[in-house]
Amino acid sequence: xxxxxxxxxKRVITNPEKHEPDWDSFFQLxxxxxxxxxxxxxxxxxxxxxHIMLKKFKLPPADQNIGLAILGGRRMREIKDTLKRIHYxxxxxxxxxxxxxxxxxxxxxxxxxxxxxxxxxxxxCMYLDGxxxxxxxxxxxxxNQIEHIYFKPSVFEHMFYDLDWCLYCIHFTFITDDERKRxxxxxxxxxxxxxxxxxxxxxxxxxxxxxxxxLMRKGPKHEPSLRPHPFPPRSSRG
Numbered sequence: 001x002x003x004x005x006x007x008x009x010k011r012v013i014t015n016p017e018k019h020e021p022d023w024d025s026f027f028q029l030x031x032x033x034x035x036x037x038x039x040x041x042x043x044x045x046x047x048x049x050x051h052i053m054l055k056k057f058k059l060p061p062a063d064q065n066i067g068l069a070i071l072g073g074r075r076m077r078e079i080k081d082t083l084k085r086i087h088y089x090x091x092x093x094x095x096x097x098x099x100x101x102x103x104x105x106x107x108x109x110x111x112x113x114x115x116x117x118x119x120x121x122x123x124x125c126m127y128l129d130g131x132x133x134x135x136x137x138x139x140x141x142x143x144n145q146i147e148h149i150y151f152k153p154s155v156f157e158h159m160f161y162d163l164d165w166c167l168y169c170i171h172f173t174f175i176t177d178d179e180r181k182r183x184x185x186x187x188x189x190x191x192x193x194x195x196x197x198x199x200x201x202x203x204x205x206x207x208x209x210x211x212x213x214x215l216m217r218k219g220p221k222h223e224p225s226l227r228p229h230p231f232p233p234r235s236s237r238g
Contacts, residue, residue: 021124026132029156030117033163037076037114040107040163044079047174048086076111080104083170096173102205103169109212110159110166116149125150131216147219158210169203 074082087100116134125131128150135148 021132023124026153029153029160033156033160034114034118036160036163037110040167041074041076041079043167044076044083044170045073047171048074048079048082052086076107080107083173087173092173099169099203099205100173103166106162106208106210107166109208110162110210112212113149113151113155113159113215144220147217147221150216150218151214155210155214158208158214162208162210165203165206165208172203 083100083104087097092100116136120134120136120139122132122134125133130152131150132153133148133150135146137146137148140146
């Protein structure tokens with residue numbers, strides 16, 4: 001998967017032979033995150049179908065198959081684009097668009113690392129205590145495309161909770177004021193008061209737990225000194 005560039009080494013393990021990565025914790029956190037990512041895709045697809053077929057056009061059951069055939073299932077990239085197009089078509093207020101973009105931008109950051117891990121896997125980084133690495137080394141078509149991404153398993157926990165908050169923010173952009181008031185009254189009764197607090201309080205644009213700065217990205221496009229030198233013009237060759 002490639003060695004760490006010397007400048008990237010922050011904490012060198014003095015005795016690598018005795019260092020054993022905690023794979024159980026790694027896969028527990030990774031599995032939780034991947035499960036949550038799949039749940040988020042399913043929930044957002046359902047949110048789109050539910051809003052278009054049932055709320056906006058109120059399709060009868062006989063016509064819902066047609067709606068499903070048109071809408072179909074989407075992956076995260078297409079989901080984000082569809083959500084934005086729906087709100088643009090609805091002429092949603094700027095506050096709603098800000099909240100939607102806030103959540104979709106974070107979904108894009110999370111999807112980036114998720115796709116890298118899903119397609120390239122990861123290995124334990126021997127010379128960086130507690131760090132792991134995913135690399136595109138086996139799939140590139142040119143050496144200047146090499147990229148090694150170093151991360152700590154704690155990012156999985158951060159992305160897990162951020163996905164939940166993304167779903168909440170996007171859900172909030174689709175419920176009307178009347179729906180919000182009606183359900184808030186319903187869930188004010190015990191034992192559902194905690195549901196009201198979680199799902200019917202206006203979300204804030206709080207800082208995300210996962211940030212791209214938590215990754216350490218290495219390769220020619222991030223480090224000019226690693227870029228291959230171009231051949232000199234033919235006229236200047238000896």
